[in-house]
Amino acid sequence: MTVSITDVAEATGVSASTVSRALRGRSGVSEEMRARIVAAAAELGYTASRSASSLASGRTYTIGVVVPYVGRWFFGTVLDAAEKVFSAAGYDVLLYNLGSPEARKRFFTKLPIRKRVDAVLSLLIPDPEEAAALCSLGVPLATTVGGARPGFTVVGIDDRGGAESAVRHLVNLGHRRIGMISGASEPLHWTTPLDRRQGYLDVLADAGIELDPALEADGGYTVEGGEQAMTELLALRHPPTAVFAQSDEMAMGALRALRRHRLRVPEDVSVVGFDDHELSEVVGLTTVAQPVAAQGREAARLLLAQLDEPDAGAPQPVEMPIRFILRETTAPPHSGRQP
Amino acid sequence: MTVSITDVAEATGVSASTVSRALRGRSGVSEEMRARIVAAAAELGYTASRSASSLASGRTYTIGVVVPYVGRWFFGTVLDAAEKVFSAAGYDVLLYNLGSPEARKRFFTKLPIRKRVDAVLSLLIPDPEEAAALCSLGVPLATTVGGARPGFTVVGIDDRGGAESAVRHLVNLGHRRIGMISGASEPLHWTTPLDRRQGYLDVLADAGIELDPALEADGGYTVEGGEQAMTELLALRHPPTAVFAQSDEMAMGALRALRRHRLRVPEDVSVVGFDDHELSEVVGLTTVAQPVAAQGREAARLLLAQLDEPDAGAPQPVEMPIRFILRETTAPPHSGRQP
DNA sequence: AATCTGAACGCAAACGCTTGCGCAACCAGG
DNA sequence: CCTGGTTGCGCAAGCGTTTGCGTTCAGATT
Numbered sequence: 014m015t016v017s018i019t020d021v022a023e024a025t026g027v028s029a030s031t032v033s034r035a036l037r038g039r040s041g042v043s044e045e046m047r048a049r050i051v052a053a054a055a056e057l058g059y060t061a062s063r064s065a066s067s068l069a070s071g072r073t074y075t076i077g078v079v080v081p082y083v084g085r086w087f088f089g090t091v092l093d094a095a096e097k098v099f100s101a102a103g104y105d106v107l108l109y110n111l112g113s114p115e116a117r118k119r120f121f122t123k124l125p126i127r128k129r130v131d132a133v134l135s136l137l138i139p140d141p142e143e144a145a146a147l148c149s150l151g152v153p154l155a156t157t158v159g160g161a162r163p164g165f166t167v168v169g170i171d172d173r174g175g176a177e178s179a180v181r182h183l184v185n186l187g188h189r190r191i192g193m194i195s196g197a198s199e200p201l202h203w204t205t206p207l208d209r210r211q212g213y214l215d216v217l218a219d220a221g222i223e224l225d226p227a228l229e230a231d232g233g234y235t236v237e238g239g240e241q242a243m244t245e246l247l248a249l250r251h252p253p254t255a256v257f258a259q260s261d262e263m264a265m266g267a268l269r270a271l272r273r274h275r276l277r278v279p280e281d282v283s284v285v286g287f288d289d290h291e292l293s294e295v296v297g298l299t300t301v302a303q304p305v306a307a308q309g310r311e312a313a314r315l316l317l318a319q320l321d322e323p324d325a326g327a328p329q330p331v332e333m334p335i336r337f338i339l340r341e342t343t344a345p346p347h348s349g350r351q352p
Numbered sequence: 353m354t355v356s357i358t359d360v361a362e363a364t365g366v367s368a369s370t371v372s373r374a375l376r377g378r379s380g381v382s383e384e385m386r387a388r389i390v391a392a393a394a395e396l397g398y399t400a401s402r403s404a405s406s407l408a409s410g411r412t413y414t415i416g417v418v419v420p421y422v423g424r425w426f427f428g429t430v431l432d433a434a435e436k437v438f439s440a441a442g443y444d445v446l447l448y449n450l451g452s453p454e455a456r457k458r459f460f461t462k463l464p465i466r467k468r469v470d471a472v473l474s475l476l477i478p479d480p481e482e483a484a485a486l487c488s489l490g491v492p493l494a495t496t497v498g499g500a501r502p503g504f505t506v507v508g509i510d511d512r513g514g515a516e517s518a519v520r521h522l523v524n525l526g527h528r529r530i531g532m533i534s535g536a537s538e539p540l541h542w543t544t545p546l547d548r549r550q551g552y553l554d555v556l557a558d559a560g561i562e563l564d565p566a567l568e569a570d571g572g573y574t575v576e577g578g579e580q581a582m583t584e585l586l587a588l589r590h591p592p593t594a595v596f597a598q599s600d601e602m603a604m605g606a607l608r609a610l611r612r613h614r615l616r617v618p619e620d621v622s623v624v625g626f627d628d629h630e631l632s633e634v635v636g637l638t639t640v641a642q643p644v645a646a647q648g649r650e651a652a653r654l655l656l657a658q659l660d661e662p663d664a665g666a667p668q669p670v671e672m673p674i675r676f677i678l679r680e681t682t683a684p685p686h687s688g689r690q691p
Numbered sequence: 692a693a694t695c696t697g698a699a700c701g702c703a704a705a706c707g708c709t710t711g712c713g714c715a716a717c718c719a720g721g
Numbered sequence: 722c723c724t725g726g727t728t729g730c731g732c733a734a735g736c737g738t739t740t741g742c743g744t745t746c747a748g749a750t751t
Contacts, residue, residue: 015467015490017707028731033709043729058488060466064412065707068403068736078447083422084432084645093423096449105464108417108447110435125444127399128354128737149397151354236634265634272636292631295575295608306423356737367701372739382699404737407706467707 016057024053036061063105076316077130079109079120081137086262086290087305088136091157094309095134102317104131111137121146132316135165138203153319153327157308159203161330166319168312168331172205175301175335176212176257179285182299182337183255184220186345188283191217192253194242194263196234206234209259209287228253232263239266247274254346255283261290261300268296268342279344289338297341304333355396363392375400402444415655416469418448418459420476425601425629426644427475430496433648434473441656443470450476460485471655477501477542492658492666496647498542500669505658507651507670511544514640514674515551515596518624521638521676522594523559526684527622530556531592533581533602535573545573548598548626567592571602578605586613593685594622600629600639607635607681618683628677636680643672 022029027046035042035050042050053059067073076099080088092108099106107130111117120126121143126133132152138159139147147154148164155166183191193213196206210229217224227249230242239258243266246253258264264286271278278284286293289302315328361368366385374381374389381389392398406412415438419427431447438445446469450456459465460482465472471491477498478486486493487503494505522530532552535545549568556563566588569581578597582605585592597603603625610617617623625632628641654667 019707029708030710030732031730034730037709039710041729046729060463062407062467062707063464064403064407064467065736066709068401068407068738069707069709071709071736073403075446082432083435084425084429086423086425086428089425089428090423092447093421093449093451096422096447097451097455100449100455100458105468106447107414108431108435108445110432110439112432112436116436116439119439124399125402128401128403129444236631265631269634291575292604295604296635297611358737368738369702369740370700373700376739378740380699385699401737404706405739407708408737408739410706410739 016059018059018061021050021054021057021059024057025050033061073129073131074103075105075107075130076313077107077109077126077133079111079126079133079135079137081110082112083108083110087288090291090305091136091309091312094306095313098310098313098317104317124150126150131320134312134316138162153316155312155316157312159205164327166312166315166328166330168308168315168333170303170308170333170335172208173212173215175287175303175337176209176259177216178335178337179287179301180213180216180257181220182339182343183257183283183285184216184222186255186283186343188253188255188346189222190225190228190251190253190255191222192228192230192246192256194230194232194239194246194256194258194267196232196238196259196263206259213257232258232260232266234260234263236262236266236269239263240270241266243267243270244274247271247276253282255285255343258284258286261286261288261293261298264298264300264342265290265292265296268298278342281347283343283346285343294340299340299343300338302336302338304335308333355398357398357400360389360393360396360398363396364389372400412468412470413442414444414446414469415652416446416448416465416472418450418465418472418474418476420449421451422447422449426599426627429630429644430475430648430651433645434652437649437652437656443656463489465489470659473651473655474504492655494651494655496651498544503666505651505654505667505669507647507654507672509642509647509672509674511547512551512554514626514642514676515548515598516555517674517676518626518640519552519555519596520559521678521682522596522622522624523555523561525594525622525682527592527594528561528685529564529567529590529592529594530561531567531569531585531595533569533571533578533585533595533597533606535571535577535598535602545598552596571597571599571605573599573602575601575605575608578602579609580605582606582609583613586610586615592621594624594682597623597625600625600627600632600637603637603639603681604629604631604635607637617681620686622682622685624682633679638679638682639677641675641677643674647672 018029018032022032031042032050035047082088096106109120111120124146127150133154135156136158144162154164157168161167195210230245232238232242258267264284267284271282276282286298286300289300293300357368357371361371370381371389374386421427435445448459450459463485466489472493474495475497483501493503496507500506534549569584571577571581595606597606603623606623610621615621625637625639628639632639
């Protein structure tokens with residue numbers, strides 16, 4: 014019922030080998046014969062079985078992409094961009110969505126990806142054990158988040174520097190009580206929260222502002238978490254006059270909390286985010302933009318390059334540019350009370 | 353270098369057949385032997401080659417998911433939910449992101465998915481030709497968007513009814529000039545824009561409001577498009593006092609346009625959206641909620657059910673519940689000018 | 692004691708493709 | 722005319738599983 018390579022071979026009156034070579038553009042087939050074979054294949058609606066061809070050749074023409082949450086804007090956007098590069102190059106992408114600890118554990122113990130992919134792009138930061146499992150696959154590895162990992166091609170941004178510019182902006186406006194809505198590194202093992210936090214600490218220290226641990230609240234990198242965190246900060250005896258949210262999503266949660274408290278932004282409280290979420294412009298959020306789709310594209314390209322040139326070793330880490338974007342959620346402290 | 357089934361067979365002192373049966377839980381293997389084999393497999397870090405096993409068995413244990421834009425919230429969320437169901441059932445998911453016309457064309461002509469998947473979940477609406485191509489794969493098909501298609505299991509919502517309740521809400525508030533920010537059906541061939549538009553028309557007719565074609569603007573289902581469309585509407589001689597945006601993303605674009613025009617929402621203009629985007633609550637958008645993730649889960653489940661019971665024919669279409677959500681972007685017309 | 696019956700396992704043939712090698716046929720150079 | 726080198730194609734051996742069928746053997750049945 015399903016048409017195989019021998020069907021088109023018989024239809025053309027040649028051997029299966031010749032059909033295989035003709036269809037994949039290999040040499041050793043006359044142009045005339047190739048044309049006849051291509052025509053016959055099209056006629057019969059023939060598509061080579063990937064299972065069979067990858068079994069025989071050892072190449073799968075498939076890239077594994079593992080992400081923590083496809084649904085979140087950042088990961089979805091990276092995935093979107095990377096997939097386009099892969100599919101344009103003739104690769105399929107196998108998606109692994111490892112949001113829950115169970116899914117994650119299942120993936121790394123059973124490693125269903127083994128022997129199924131030619132490379133993997135990981136948008137989550139594996140812990141050392143998981144990283145070892147990935148390395149054992151023996152295929153090129155890349156990532157777009159968190160810090161450098163041995164064995165991984167990494168494309169990322171200067172999280173620390175970005176956080177610095179966000180916080181410095183607040184300091185420059187005259188803020189002295191600056192809160193931070195952060196996220197734990199733990200469930201995902203990524204270094205982003207740590208780097209961004211360091212940027213915050215650096216600027217405060219540099220500005221001679223004493224650190225108040227109470228001004229740091231965990232927002233879990235979600236909107237709801239950001240709202241919760243902002244609410245906590247507002248409940249302090251001396252609430253901050255400005256907050257740096259480590260992600261735009263948390264910043265939006267913070268904006269919501271502020272609205273609920275009938276506080277005006279930026280007159281009463283300034284908010285600055287990080288990432289330049291697609292909707293940040295809509296809400297006028299001041300933030301630090303990172304080229305999200307471009308990172309996905311670049312990581313995909315580097316992976317493909319490694320597949321083309323297996324000998325050329327792993328590429329150097331690439332750092333994409335970031336950009337501070339001033340919008341409408343930041344102003345000098347208590348600007349609303351000034352005449 | 354890579355460990356195969358014969359390696360674990362030799363390690364255990366049995367044949368490859370027995371290893372295969374043992375590892376997949378088939379009968380014909382004593383419990384003691386099975387335990388030994390499982391232990392040896394774990395010891396050696398053996399994972400069956402999917403290529404080989406699907407070549408031999410004809411099953412791929414892979415589901416194809418085709419989406420127009422992974423990066424967009426709606427599709428990302430559906431995909432996220434569906435992937436979880438698939439992977440929990442032991443299936444991998446092969447992702448095809450068909451945003452550009454070229455990618456789409458490439459996909460449907462070459463049909464790389466053929467012989468690679470056991471079922472397909474399509475989040476885009478194929479045109480008749482494309483639908484035929486998918487049907488020719490001979491595997492169960494499902495979709496979560498647009499209308500019914502022969503051969504597809506569909507899970508969706510009552511788009512028309514949802515639009516009706518959104519617009520009726522505006523009418524009930526006293527609005528008479530109600531704009532609509534819509535989207536073309538064309539590039540994606542989906543019926544959602546048509547259905548939602550019909551709901552709008554129905555309510556206006558029912559309320560005895562004369563239709564003004566100028567009040568309908570195309571927003572392309574994007575934030576920028578929504579902003580553009582709202583700007584167009586505001587440029588009319590008689591701008592609307594309220595607008596129904598066919599998606600929350602377009603509604604957010606509209607909100608942005610209104611802010612730029614220094615118009616207050618809802619005092620000057622009311623806005624109602626559709627979908628209940630994850631950030632709609634943040635901006636206080638009145639909207640019609642649909643269970644996005646639940647639709648993805650349900651579609652995935654129905655697909656798996658068909659794989660388990662191939663004889664049981666295609667399931668009936670399922671319609672998921674929607675819910676009108678009143679927030680803060682709607683009010684009676686000119687409510688700001690009242691004392 | 693001879694026969695029958697399962698259970699437990701091995702054999703070997705697929706599955707559909709790729710690829711190294713061999714073998715004609717052909718052409719140019721000596 | 723004979724070499725040596727191309728070019729174009731077929732042969733057949735894999736690639737790592739699955740699975741129908743055959744074999745062995747212990748225990749139950751007559």
